[in-house]
Amino acid sequence: MEWVLKNMRPGFGEALVELGEKYQQVVALNADLSGSTTTAMFDSAFPERFFNVGIAEQNMMGISAGLAATGKIVFASTFAMFAAGRAYDQIRQSIAYPKLNVKIVATHAGITVGGDGASHQMHEDLALMRVLPHMTVIAPADYWETRKAVLKVAETPGPCYIRLGRTDTPLIYDDTYDFQIGKASRLRDGEDVTIIAVGLMVAKALEAADVLKRKGISARVVNMSTIKPVDKNMIVEAARETGAIVTAEEHNMIVGMGSAVAEVLADYEPVPQRRVGIPDVFGESGESEELMEAYGLTVENIVENAKMAVSMKR
Amino acid sequence: MEMILVPLERMDYWYDIDPALPELRSTATRARKWILRSICEAGSGHPGGSLSIVEILTSLYFRVMRHDPENPLWEDRDRFVLSKGHGAPGLYAILALSGYFDEEELVTLRKLGSRLQGHPSMNKTPGIDMSTGSLGQGLSIAIGMALGARLDRKDYRVYCLLGDGESQEGQVWEASMAASHFKLDNLCTILDRNQLQIDGPTEKIMSLEPTFSKFKAFGWHVIEVNGHDLKELLRAFHEAETYKGKPTLIIANTIKGKGVSFMEGSLKFHGKAPSREELDQALRELGGEA
Numbered sequence: 274m275e276w277v278l279k280n281m282r283p284g285f286g287e288a289l290v291e292l293g294e295k296y297q298q299v300v301a302l303n304a305d306l307s308g309s310t311t312t313a314m315f316d317s318a319f320p321e322r323f324f325n326v327g328i329a330e331q332n333m334m335g336i337s338a339g340l341a342a343t344g345k346i347v348f349a350s351t352f353a354m355f356a357a358g359r360a361y362d363q364i365r366q367s368i369a370y371p372k373l374n375v376k377i378v379a380t381h382a383g384i385t386v387g388g389d390g391a392s393h394q395m396h397e398d399l400a401l402m403r404v405l406p407h408m409t410v411i412a413p414a415d416y417w418e419t420r421k422a423v424l425k426v427a428e429t430p431g432p433c434y435i436r437l438g439r440t441d442t443p444l445i446y447d448d449t450y451d452f453q454i455g456k457a458s459r460l461r462d463g464e465d466v467t468i469i470a471v472g473l474m475v476a477k478a479l480e481a482a483d484v485l486k487r488k489g490i491s492a493r494v495v496n497m498s499t500i501k502p503v504d505k506n507m508i509v510e511a512a513r514e515t516g517a518i519v520t521a522e523e524h525n526m527i528v529g530m531g532s533a534v535a536e537v538l539a540d541y542e543p544v545p546q547r548r549v550g551i552p553d554v555f556g557e558s559g560e561s562e563e564l565m566e567a568y569g570l571t572v573e574n575i576v577e578n579a580k581m582a583v584s585m586k587r
Numbered sequence: 588m589e590m591i592l593v594p595l596e597r598m599d600y601w602y603d604i605d606p607a608l609p610e611l612r613s614t615a616t617r618a619r620k621w622i623l624r625s626i627c628e629a630g631s632g633h634p635g636g637s638l639s640i641v642e643i644l645t646s647l648y649f650r651v652m653r654h655d656p657e658n659p660l661w662e663d664r665d666r667f668v669l670s671k672g673h674g675a676p677g678l679y680a681i682l683a684l685s686g687y688f689d690e691e692e693l694v695t696l697r698k699l700g701s702r703l704q705g706h707p708s709m710n711k712t713p714g715i716d717m718s719t720g721s722l723g724q725g726l727s728i729a730i731g732m733a734l735g736a737r738l739d740r741k742d743y744r745v746y747c748l749l750g751d752g753e754s755q756e757g758q759v760w761e762a763s764m765a766a767s768h769f770k771l772d773n774l775c776t777i778l779d780r781n782q783l784q785i786d787g788p789t790e791k792i793m794s795l796e797p798t799f800s801k802f803k804a805f806g807w808h809v810i811e812v813n814g815h816d817l818k819e820l821l822r823a824f825h826e827a828e829t830y831k832g833k834p835t836l837i838i839a840n841t842i843k844g845k846g847v848s849f850m851e852g853s854l855k856f857h858g859k860a861p862s863r864e865e866l867d868q869a870l871r872e873l874g875g876e877a
């Protein structure tokens with residue numbers, strides 16, 4: 274498949290500037306990564322509403338909570354490891370519990386961080402954020418979805434976590450895409466199996482569907498970009514209509530998006546499910562594509578698991 | 588109050604005539620070259636903060652620390668925690684030059700399957716005492732090691748290298764409080780005061796000054812040196828070793844990217860690999876034999 278690649282992070286930076294123009298209450302915080310997170314754009318446009326707290330992520334979350342308590346729409350950004358990881362308790366106690374209007378935009382999630390290695394490869398953030406009451410959790414698939422999601426969450430009060438990657442990713446959508454929180458999008462119709470993917474695995478899922486088609490298996494493809502609240506209807510419908518599910522995510526297989534889907538299936542429509550994700554191990558240094566390969570985040574692995582899921586149908 | 592066992596004037600004299608100094612200087616230059624080669628080969632990494640710590644690491648591993656490259660897990664070795672883990676290429680170069688592994692292995696930095704991870708990993712690399720990479724955590728670990736030595740009645744010392752931007756993390760100050768509270772005079776911390784972090788100068792982003800009096804107020808014995816002057820560093824490490832009752836902090840004033848004209852004081856080379864051409868120029872500037 275011929276993909277047009279584009280980095281998703283500027284989708285955040287640009288949307289943030291747009292929001293800054295529209296709403297006086299929008300403020301942004303960063304912890305010494307304003308270039309990489311693209312919040313430097315907001316700094317240039319609205320320096321008086323931008324706060325770089327230095328390398329102090331826990332402090333950043335606390336300050337964000339305080340700003341939100343005064344009615345600001347707060348965007349706090351750093352790498353996923355230092356947001357969901359380092360500042361987990363500050364997010365839990367000071368943002369989620371008091372239900373404050375802080376949007377955490379976490380970049381450089383997942384194994385595709387590459388050379389920095391395990392200390393920087395965040396495979397647990399969807400899990401950590403998903404178990405917090407009040408928290409909305411979103412992992413966009415491309416530049417456009419990032420842009421639209423950032424604009425949308427600003428208009429929706431309450432705590433929110435948006436997960437972005439480091440690398441350039443295939444464009445799935447265009448400017449006409451209407452992102453809705455909690456609504457998955459069906460990208461491909463199919464009858465034999467449904468591949469539910471998130472983030473950069475959405476493009477791999479579409480490629481896998483092509484491969485499966487050549488093998489005579491008709492695969493539906495769904496982008497589950499809101500992990501919480503998860504789109505139950507879309508999952509149950511897929512289970513009823515296709516009878517088998519494969520999930521694919523750049524995240525530890527434990528408690529990520531795949532588990533969120535499994536929970537819905539268990540409660541409403543048990544059908545065979547196979548999960549593609551990072552095994553329960555720490556990552557390592559390497560090139561992004563090599564690592565995707567080494568840790569099973571491949572088209573072939575989705576295809577294999579789809580075939581398995583189909584064969585498990587009763 | 589200060590208890591310095593060896594009079595400073597005599598130390599000055601001794602280090603002035605230390606016959607090993609020229610050799611140490613050429614070791615430092617070789618380490619710089621390996622840092623640049625390995626990062627260029629990897630295509631990513633942190634040259635600036637690796638080059639600023641070369642003299643600190645050279646004095647520690649070639650003069651100050653008790654360690655044995657043949658026996659990396661020797662129980663009585665001095666411990667070293669690179670709290671600013673992104674300086675890993677500097678530490679790897681020094682470990683290789685010390686004999687922990689072949690110098691040639693340095694070019695596997697950051698490659699899939701390599702023992703040399705982007706940030707230090709104690710379970711992968713011989714000579715690494717602690718896995719780091721998430722800033723602000725190393726000093727607490729060094730304190731744990733220093734307490735462990737005390738419990739085991741062992742006389743090894745613990746060294747910890749902090750970044751200046753890193754010191755904006757709250758945990759650094761929780762640890763600073765604990766180190767003096769526990770009177771850990773077997774602990775010596777070095778602050779790589781290169782004045783820069785990613786987004787700009789530390790004093791512009793989130794000011795740290797006055798660092799000297801802050802650490803002093805937290806109960807540390809504080810020494811300030813030129814972090815590229817081996818004599819000053821060796822003298823400070825000696826003073827730290829002989830100072831009793833408090834942990835010592837050495838503020839090492841350094842230059843980020845030290846040794847390469849176009850990297851010195853540059854924000855750009857915090858986390859960017861040199862191109863082939865830049866590498867060639869850098870190696871030429873550093874001179875000396877390969």
Ligand SMILES: Cc1ncc(C[n+]2csc(CCOP(=O)(O)OP(=O)(O)O)c2C)c(N)n1
Binds near residue numbers: 720752
């Ligand atoms: C907890 C944490 N937050 C952010 C980062 C990303 N990061 C890597 S290096 C760096 C700047 C470090 O500045 P400093 O400590 O001054 O290091 P040096 O100048 O010696 O390179 C940052 C923010 C990180 N590694 N860990």
Ligand SMILES: [Mg+2]
Binds near residue numbers: 752780
């Ligand atoms: Mg610095």
